[in-house]
Amino acid sequence: MSVNRRDFLKIVSMSTILSIGGVASVSSLKDQVEASQISKSPAALTAKRWAMVVDMSKFTSEADYQRCIDACHRAHNVPHITDNPKHEVKWMWTETYEHAFPGNEDAYRAEKFQHMPFLMLCNHCENPPCVRVCPTQATFKRKSDGIVMMDMHRCIGCRFCMAGCPYGARSFNFKNPRPFIDESKENPEFPTRMKGVVEKCTLCYERLAKGLQPACVEVSNGALIFGDIEDPNSAVRKVLSERFTIRRKPELGTGPSVYYII
Amino acid sequence: MYNGGKIIIGLIIFVGLVTFPFIFRGDKATAKPDPKVDTAEILKLPENERKCVESKEFMKREHMKLLNEWRDQVVRDGDTIYTNAEGKTFTMSLQKTCMKCHSNKSKFCDECHNYAAVKPYCWDCHIAPKEKQS
């Protein structure tokens, strides 16, 4: 039987595709690590939904909030970009009232409130737009405790999440961050990131897994109250029931988990 | 065949080019990889406790898959404890578990990776333990 060239090429390419596909699917099924071998650490802190209350009355000096920012940036090897402010990477920083809560401008607000240094971080929203837009689920909302996480291994650096975040909480690694990390202050227990991925506060998930409070909360001397907002007995719920709080841009429906007591 | 002379010469040149790296190779490039497990941290352990997370054969074959699984479990599911085939528990972490014993990346990890010309990008982010220059 003679086959003409075109049909021969069709047969060869179809068989190649099918055999590669077949081998790939079979080999991916063997040797999976069994799920029964994986478990959570017994010391881990758990919650239905973590929240944080920033008590602005307790931030009286620059040292107060700089301590929190430094603890966060040191624990996570956040680079300090010095050569170009456009490439800044920050997980926690401060803004004045009119920039933290735009749309609330008032020329007659008291001086004291105009210059207050509001601590900014990812709000770990209940309904995060960044998670909604990520095409690879590199950023995702943890089902266990509501933390909006980052999977640096999966991020393709498309920066859709940065466009989607209404709070400007995300930073992109425009270049290799390692030269900008002070080696003497590096935390060897936590990785750095590489160029081309987006990063932000991840609510110290690695510390929560060991039973520790987030780094910023630990050094805040009570200025940051952290806890499970769905536990009626938590410290966060206690504060929320006693004091008036505001959140950033609540009208957008994102459901931010960071509250501010002014 | 038509142009037989040119075709055969061309074929000889082609075969020569393709097999060149296999014929002319330096001994360094083909020296069998010899990953060293005699780090200070491993030597501190008593002899019968010098066991990795899983057996040597398993790790040799599957450490890439194991690390991928660990990565997804820790980052995506939030679980950190791994119980191996013998019931011993470990924290799933490249930097905090694996590299604590295998603190000699250049004499351990890089040995096989260099031989196989593989460049895993783990170290772009995960901090390799500082090694003493010897």
Add this chain to the structure above:
Amino acid sequence: MLEKAIYGGRRYWVWIFFLLGLISVGFLAYLYQFKNGLGVTGMSRDVSWGLYIGQFTFLVGVAASGVMVVLPYYLHDYKKFGRLTILGEFLAIAAVIMCMLFIFVDLGQPLRVLNVILHPTFNSVMFYDMIVLSGYLFLNLLIGWTVLGAERKEVAPPKWVKPLIILSIAWAPSIHTVTAFLYAGIPGRHFWLTAILAARFLASAFAGGPALLIILALIVRKYTKFDPGKEAIQSLGKIVTYCMLINVFFLGLELFTAFYSQIPGHMYSFIYLYAGLHGYSQLVPIMWVSSILAAVAVFMLVFPQIRKNESLLAIACIATFFSLWIDKGFGLVVGGFVPNPFERITEYWPTIPEALITLAVWAIGFLVLTILYKIAVSIKEEVVFDKYGERQIKAE
């Protein structure tokens, strides 16, 4: 049929090698960007999308505009577009390839791009964008190639092409709507958060794409023996006119909502782009160039006496194309990021490596377009003209 692309005169090869030169330079620039990261561009933490994504957005419109020729011909039997459809389909192929390249060069971790397929995310608009763009590319390749192949053999195309053509007609507006959805559903960016964004995208696509097609058709007529048809070009000109008018009208609607409501968040981006905000006014000159070009284009297109003159029509189309290229390929994206969520301003301007990479992607698109057009024109010349060089079918 590909062999038609390797036969050409001196002019053809000079053009091909010019494009290859641009591509090589841009490729080297891309290697520089790949090694050093996206910091070599002008993007910043505040303006995290720039020229690459702007050009992608503009080119999706150009790709979708192929439907403007295909729909009248296949759905409504408008025979006059018979010789334009292949040019429209091949323009769509080149445009979609450019779109995909622009996305690729914009990624921070391009080697992981397959994660979008390995981890499908049904709530992400970008996932659907990848599907619709790939589907549209495949459809146009299959349809264009099959119809052209049938014409070359002087037979009717196979029956299964017709349903695919109908599918491509429905698919074309969808690619641009999905691209608009990338922007129109983002809660924090008031410049983009408008229901009319998808409609604006379609109107500007159907003005800018046919404008480019008219210019390409005139070039094809000038440099080859193939004439796409005077009436076809005039009909396209009417389409450009109406769509440009609708596009300008839609912009007016946006300006009304922003400035009559006097809501600061709605007004700021427009003020930044057209007048400057808090002393930052880097984009004001080019946005006004875009507006003036649009006004000139509309004026020239509206009057039939001007539009019927093909040289003046060409000028009007060039003005239309560049006006929309600035507006959609630059102003739209940067405007969304200024001011930032803290109502601060970081400006954006592309750097030289960024510009070279952009130029290279355009050159790749034009290379694909040239090769495909060479094939199409070579076949049409054989079939439509007999061996004495006489026209068998008169240009209507």
